[in-house]
Amino acid sequence: MRGIVHHITEELRNTARELLASGRISAFLGFREGDHPMTVAPFAARTAEEVELLIFNSFCVLNSANTIPELLRDLTPPAKRGEPPNEPPMIGVIATGCWSRNIVVQIQEHQVPRDKLVIVGVASRGMVDRRKVLAKLPNSDVYSVEEQDHLLLVRGRGYEVEIPRWEVVRDNCRSCSHPEAVDFDLWIGPKTGPRSIDAPFQELEEIEGLGAAGRWEWFSNEFSRCIRCYACRNACPLCYCPTCFVDDSRPQWVGKSADFSDTATFHLLRAYHCAGRCTDCGACESVCPMDIPLRKLTKKLYKAVKERFGFEPGLSSGATLPLSTFSSEDREEFILRPGGPGQEER
Amino acid sequence: MDGMRQKWEPKIIAFLCTWCSYAGADLAGVSRLQYPPSLRIVKVPCTGRISANMILDALRSGADGVLVSGCHPGDCHYISGNLLARRRFALLGKLLDFIGIEPGRLNFTWISASEGEQFAEVVQQVTKRVRALGPATRLVKRL
Numbered sequence: 280m281r282g283i284v285h286h287i288t289e290e291l292r293n294t295a296r297e298l299l300a301s302g303r304i305s306a307f308l309g310f311r312e313g314d315h316p317m318t319v320a321p322f323a324a325r326t327a328e329e330v331e332l333l334i335f336n337s338f339c340v341l342n343s344a345n346t347i348p349e350l351l352r353d354l355t356p357p358a359k360r361g362e363p364p365n366e367p368p369m370i371g372v373i374a375t376g377c378w379s380r381n382i383v384v385q386i387q388e389h390q391v392p393r394d395k396l397v398i399v400g401v402a403s404r405g406m407v408d409r410r411k412v413l414a415k416l417p418n419s420d421v422y423s424v425e426e427q428d429h430l431l432l433v434r435g436r437g438y439e440v441e442i443p444r445w446e447v448v449r450d451n452c453r454s455c456s457h458p459e460a461v462d463f464d465l466w467i468g469p470k471t472g473p474r475s476i477d478a479p480f481q482e483l484e485e486i487e488g489l490g491a492a493g494r495w496e497w498f499s500n501e502f503s504r505c506i507r508c509y510a511c512r513n514a515c516p517l518c519y520c521p522t523c524f525v526d527d528s529r530p531q532w533v534g535k536s537a538d539f540s541d542t543a544t545f546h547l548l549r550a551y552h553c554a555g556r557c558t559d560c561g562a563c564e565s566v567c568p569m570d571i572p573l574r575k576l577t578k579k580l581y582k583a584v585k586e587r588f589g590f591e592p593g594l595s596s597g598a599t600l601p602l603s604t605f606s607s608e609d610r611e612e613f614i615l616r617p618g619g620p621g622q623e624e625r
Numbered sequence: 626m627d628g629m630r631q632k633w634e635p636k637i638i639a640f641l642c643t644w645c646s647y648a649g650a651d652l653a654g655v656s657r658l659q660y661p662p663s664l665r666i667v668k669v670p671c672t673g674r675i676s677a678n679m680i681l682d683a684l685r686s687g688a689d690g691v692l693v694s695g696c697h698p699g700d701c702h703y704i705s706g707n708l709l710a711r712r713r714f715a716l717l718g719k720l721l722d723f724i725g726i727e728p729g730r731l732n733f734t735w736i737s738a739s740e741g742e743q744f745a746e747v748v749q750q751v752t753k754r755v756r757a758l759g760p761a762t763r764l765v766k767r768l
């Protein structure tokens with residue numbers, strides 16, 4: 280075991296072990312190895328033995344923030360009847376740039392009390408898209424993947440392949456300007472500083488360049504594969520609503536049919552609910568079993584929020600969320616004027 | 626009768642704020658101003674009450690276009706409902722445009738209670754735009 284991720288994993292375990300031993304936290308939230316190569320699972324370590332299962336590597340495509348509200352709820356002792364609710368205990372959590380930004384959003388939205396968290400910051404090296412790896416292999420029977428600093432060593436049925444790591448890093452990570460946690464209490468691993476990205480929204484340009492008919496074709500082709508498993512919603516740290524709109528029955532905003540209009544409604548509203556909050560962490564896209572380019576919708580909204588309101592989510596817990604405020608100066612070029620030419624261009 | 630059946634007229638769901646645009650529509654009516662009978666009006670307490678769910682629901686249910694009209698900025702009965710709504714509409718418009726819903730199907734405007742004439746004008750304008758686009762097919766639920 281050598282290389283950056285192994286050092287970070289060591290440091291992570293040491294930090295989690297000390298925090299648990301000191302009694303400061305009652306669980307440490309991170310990831311453990313998944314059941315298959317190149318997968319991980321969310322994991323809350325509560326004992327010194329469990330700490331040994333914590334890992335940090337390039338396959339942590341989920342978002343640690345997603346589990347925080349639920350974990351805090353689960354760890355809070357139930358209140359006795361007639362007594363006020365108990366306070367949750369403190370927990371530790373590992374956070375890269377986007378994960379910490381999602382924690383910031385949860386703090387802004389009063390889902391998570393900052394003083395109950397010990398955030399262990401880390402710089403993400405960019406997480407790997409396992410689909411990109413699989414696409415480079417002769418077959419998908421992967422036995423093991425060893426992560427070195429700049430190479431993935433993949434062993435599978437009848438092959439041993441070396442893949443340059445950066446080639447298979449997720450698109451959102453490649454265009455990420457904040458790989459480092461923005462709000463943290465402790466730090467593990469090297470510091471890399473912010474990255475400057477020339478064209479953060481380049482991945483949208485191709486679609487934006489199509490006409491309305493072309494864009495509809497793109498949308499309906501890609502999104503009609505959706506089987507509505509809602510894994511994307513479940514993986515998203517913004518989707519903590521007790522009752523999601525897809526489960527509302529009166530009124531029923533999303534029908535249960537296989538008609539594309541229902542699938543489209545789900546995707547449009549899910550993305551829209553993430554406007555001004557989504558950090559482009561990519562968890563939704565990574566967990567999709569149908570390989571749907573979900574992030575394109577949220578990224579489009581990210582761009583619109585940045586351009587119109589000069590806001591990027593999750594950078595400061597003191598900031599007001601862009602959709603819970605307004606400015607009298609907000610652009611309204613899309614408002615129709617009686618007798619005017621109207622809003623042909625947006 | 627036959628001639629009428631052949632001539633398609635758009636159905637436009639209009640979400641009108643009760644404090645201003647709904648009264649504006651009323652004024653247009655009592656002033657006997659002519660405008661196309663394309664609107665199906667939904668009265669709402671304020672544009673701030675309108676969610677993206679409602680607009681998408683209209684499109685899914687077969688509306689050829691949507692019109693949202695509220696009080697002018699600064700005149701909202703609830704002070705800032707329309708200013709919050711303006712941000713939301715701007716983003717929804719961007720999103721729907723991005724997936725290929727023609728911008729002309731989604732219309733926003735401000736009409737006060739005294740602007741009956743402007744109301745009639747906007748309805749004509751919107752009807753013209755939607756007519757030019759033809760019947761909606763994208764997002765419409767077919768069962």
Ligand code: SF4
Binds near residue numbers: 508567569
């Ligand atoms: S994870 Fe993929 S298939 Fe499942 S609901 Fe989301 S987009 Fe659809």
Ligand code: SF4
Binds near residue numbers: 381517553561
């Ligand atoms: S919508 Fe997707 S990319 Fe955005 S915060 Fe949620 S999981 Fe991350």
Ligand code: SF4
Binds near residue numbers: 512518520523548
């Ligand atoms: S999709 Fe919308 S309603 Fe559903 S959980 Fe996410 S934010 Fe809540």
Ligand code: FES
Binds near residue numbers: 644671695703
């Ligand atoms: S009351 Fe008319 S827009 Fe708010």
